[in-house]
Amino acid sequence: MAIEDFNTYSETDPGSMIVKGTRRVEWTDLTRNKEAYVWKDKTAGFFDGDFTHYLTIRVTADLSESNAQFNYWALANVVDEWKGIEDASEDMLAIAHSHPTSPDRIELNVIEVDGGARYGSVDYVMTLNTNYYLKIVRDESVGTYGTIYCYIYSDAARTTLLATISVTLHSSKKDFRYIYGVMTYNGATPHKASAYSEDLELLASLETPSVTTLSMTDYATTTITGNGVINSLGLSAVTAHGHAWNTTIDPVTGDNNVDNGTGSLGVFTSAITGLIDGQTYWARAYATNSEGTTYGANVKFTTNRSNLELIPGEYSIKGEKLHYVSKTGKEYEVQGIAV
Template identity: 35%
Template sequence: MAVENFLLYTESDASNRLTETSSRVTFTGLSPNDDNTYLYRDLGVDYFNGDFEHRFAFRLTSLAQWAWLKLWAMTNDLDDYVGLRDGGKSGFFISYSRTLTSLSLRLWQLDSGAVSATSGVNFSSQTTYYVKVTRVESEGTYGKIYLRVYSDPGFSSQIGTTFSINIQTSKKDFRYVHAPMSYGTLFDGNNGATGGYVENLEGIANSTGSVTAQDVSAIAQTTATGNGTVLDVGTPTATQHGHKWDTNSSPYSSATKTELGVPTIGAFTSNITGLTPYRTYWVVPYITNSFGTSYGVVKSFMTLADSDPSVTTEALTDVTYQSATGNGTVVNAGDFTIEEHGHVWSTLHLPTIDDDSDTTISGALGAYTSSLTSLLVNTVYFVRAYVKTTTDLYFYGNEVELATSANLP
């Protein structure tokens, strides 16, 4: 998820309580009675209109008794909490309060001014905490909001229980996100000032996820393994990921793909199947959410051949003291395309194309002949028929022996 840039947010801060950097907003001496003190971003009408998960960290560095503050809020109107409540407005809020006995974090809801709230998660000052706020549209009549608090930035060690609140009376979509927001006028006149910060707010703007590609592995004749890594699940959270592949170099629109479901951060693999032997394929990892699809880099690989070309070497004919006719047969091309055939020879066993040769450019199957020339008199040679594929691979037939005759006067 992308971290919000607080320098792009708008202040309402007549008392100069707020200071922003790109990833952190610091509040100093912020009192419950500071009217209309908040930082907000306008995302547009009904921007938050479905499931979401927002994450942020906070730390209180100083506070007095009877301190009240909204660390995070989502509304359709601009005001402090009391102004919204008394104005009959709606919104969701993550609020902390310090009374005579405890310091706690709670989830609040305003429904046309009506207040409801969860129990609280107790916490301490001078400690950094990590918060998830999740909305699940499919739960309850109008959806449900969840609050979870963690002690680590990886969001793996949860503090206390999970708190939730049912969205009341109607489906609610929102325009503004706030971090933080002043209470307004505290109901009993107590006025405890607070210092601290909110930072690394994530999950606000819609974004596709992020995925990287690693080389394809376990390559066989008809199967291979695609490898990728999810770096970011996107906003909203991605619902699908996997690999796409094709025999052209741009597999993005290919219908041939794996669908591995909802992703998690980390490495993943795909079983790539139904391939043709000895064929080049291009594969790309992808990740999809309701905002769109993003891809890693394209990787190419070649499947293994299921069968090689077959060529045989027959006995030589027309043998003289310095020449002979080589005879061979291209039995089949296997999984390859043949572009030339011929014979190779040497005075050493198992000659290759690096030795003497006679070549014919042809992909035809069947019998063929080659001319072996410039041979030495009264010498034993070893001869093999061969074929060359369009992928520059050489395949050789069996070896036969040739003995040139003496050059008699």
């Protein structure tokens, strides 16, 4: 998706401390006793489920101001400043700047406000006049109600990870409407700082690919064709894709797999070989990129079943079992007593 244009965002700034640009929101001497913020209404429930956001931040002046406090990024369901959201028992997710009284340092935190109650991550200590390249991820599969992560990098390519800070979310899975490029904490004290946020990019899902398993075709005694669809590449190229299979449910690539190599959007097939005639298997399509491997749903199949001709009175071996076809054409597994 495209980088957000902050000129399309609304602004509340009674002290004229904030300047909006196309790619950057910059603030000078932003104080802790003003109600100031830059926000956009993305419509109700816009930020739902998993998402990934990218953001670059930099603190340009802090002046050892104890209790300086604001958000570089936030999601909420009301238009207000940080303290107002807490006092109104509302909800918020945020990436926050703080400068505590002790120790005397600039800190970065992940913040959740859940019905007015605040939860925070461990502190990451920042350096003045240094760019930090953030990747903000909400993953609703981690924890009861999801987890929000902030990955902090030293380079724009986001290859050198400095730290990861996170909060396990509380109470319920929440959708959000408004996104903020900066938000003050109106705490009635004039402590100030200068900084900017830029290159905000919003993605609706996590970075791993999306894949669907389709029905198997071309049944034979020891081979079958797996079918699948790559629905999304994620945020990087698909380096491996195919089918994993095993005699137990939820097969993974470490069991048995066909790797078709790099992949693109659309339908693909996998030539699965080395199977046992009459054996039941489970298979899943998969796709891998730099962020990980995802699997489609399980498909259960038995080799040679779709084109097996059942002849009354015939016996056959299926795996290690003896089968018999009755006069009515129904197949039975023969069981007996050892002699």
